Amino acid sequence: MTTIVFPGQGSQYIGMTKDFYEEFAIVREIFEIIENTSKIKIKDIIFENNDNLLNITQYTQLAIFCSSISIFNVINEHLRKNNLLIKNFLGHSLGEYTALVASKVISIEDCVKLLKVRGELMQNAYAENKSGMAAVIGLNCSSIENIISDNNLSIEVANDNSPLQVVVSGITESLESSKDFFINNGAKKFIKLNVSAAFHSKIMKDAEKKMLSFLDLIKFSNPKSNIISNYSGNYSNDSNVIFDNLSKQMSNKVKWVGSIKCLENMNDKKIIEIGPGKVLSGLINRISNNFNIFSIDNLKDMEKFINEF
Numbered sequence: 001m002t003t004i005v006f007p008g009q010g011s012q013y014i015g016m017t018k019d020f021y022e023e024f025a026i027v028r029e030i031f032e033i034i035e036n037t038s039k040i041k042i043k044d045i046i047f048e049n050n051d052n053l054l055n056i057t058q059y060t061q062l063a064i065f066c067s068s069i070s071i072f073n074v075i076n077e078h079l080r081k082n083n084l085l086i087k088n089f090l091g092h093s094l095g096e097y098t099a100l101v102a103s104k105v106i107s108i109e110d111c112v113k114l115l116k117v118r119g120e121l122m123q124n125a126y127a128e129n130k131s132g133m134a135a136v137i138g139l140n141c142s143s144i145e146n147i148i149s150d151n152n153l154s155i156e157v158a159n160d161n162s163p164l165q166v167v168v169s170g171i172t173e174s175l176e177s178s179k180d181f182f183i184n185n186g187a188k189k190f191i192k193l194n195v196s197a198a199f200h201s202k203i204m205k206d207a208e209k210k211m212l213s214f215l216d217l218i219k220f221s222n223p224k225s226n227i228i229s230n231y232s233g234n235y236s237n238d239s240n241v242i243f244d245n246l247s248k249q250m251s252n253k254v255k256w257v258g259s260i261k262c263l264e265n266m267n268d269k270k271i272i273e274i275g276p277g278k279v280l281s282g283l284i285n286r287i288s289n290n291f292n293i294f295s296i297d298n299l300k301d302m303e304k305f306i307n308e309f
Contacts, residue, residue: 223239261288
């Protein structure tokens with residue numbers, strides 16, 4: 001049994017997946033499908049970034065999805081040949097959409113349409129640079145939430161990433177004024193993140209409502225493998241449950257620790273991280289040492305995976 005995980009925003013870098021693009025026709029086909037559906041020159045953004053679009057949310061999400069699903073389609077062929085059964089799919093925020101395509105819940109074309117809208121809505125959900133996110137290092141989610149509650153701070157937990165890394169969201173002034181409360185209560189670092197708005201918070205509520213009208217247009221099918229939801233931190237193979245969880249994802253906390261604990265309780269020991277970067281592997285190792293994790297970001301990773309996993 002194997003679990004596949006997909007990264008979210010922040011894992012992008014110029015040139016990601018270029019080696020796969022040059023090596024495999026299926027990857028070039030996926031890029032073409034995404035470009036034709038989105039009417040965005042995603043290849044130029046990923047490989048060249050001449051117009052500095054890669055780090056702008058409305059393009060970033062499509063770019064990471066494009067890279068992740070391309071690598072997955074190459075790796076999946078190897079998994080099938082070797083009868084490696086995928087039991088679970090999950091992804092971090094945007095990565096959950098990649099998981100839905102990989103598990104055949106939604107089509108690649110429908111996902112492109114959704115992510116194009118999602119990126120635009122999130123990018124424009126609040127006045128530019130007037131809200132944001134920050135990583136609090138050295139405290140767990142429960143401690144962070146207690147500090148927020150005890151001091152009436154106007155911010156929210158956005159990502160429960162690991163026992164020692166929690167991301168908070170809020171308007172800029174509230175974030176900045178919260179820093180000392182965390183540092184004075186044991187946090188080692190407070191790091192502002194380079195994002196355009198306060199994702200996974202109530203600031204995204206209006207955007208989430210608009211997103212629902214687009215989700216309603218998409219056919220969701222039951223997956224053959226479980227989907228572990230960011231919103232619930234639990235698994236399901238029911239398309240109605242998966243849809244309901246996804247519809248609440250944008251304005252609510254990403255329960256990554258809960259999701260990995262869910263995997264641990266299912267006794268699924270093998271995890272493959274597929275997509276740019278190796279952030280999720282690091283987070284998972286901080287949550288539990290009970291997993292055999294392999295990250296595939298480039299052709300060298302894939303060759304090593306084929307030889308060892």
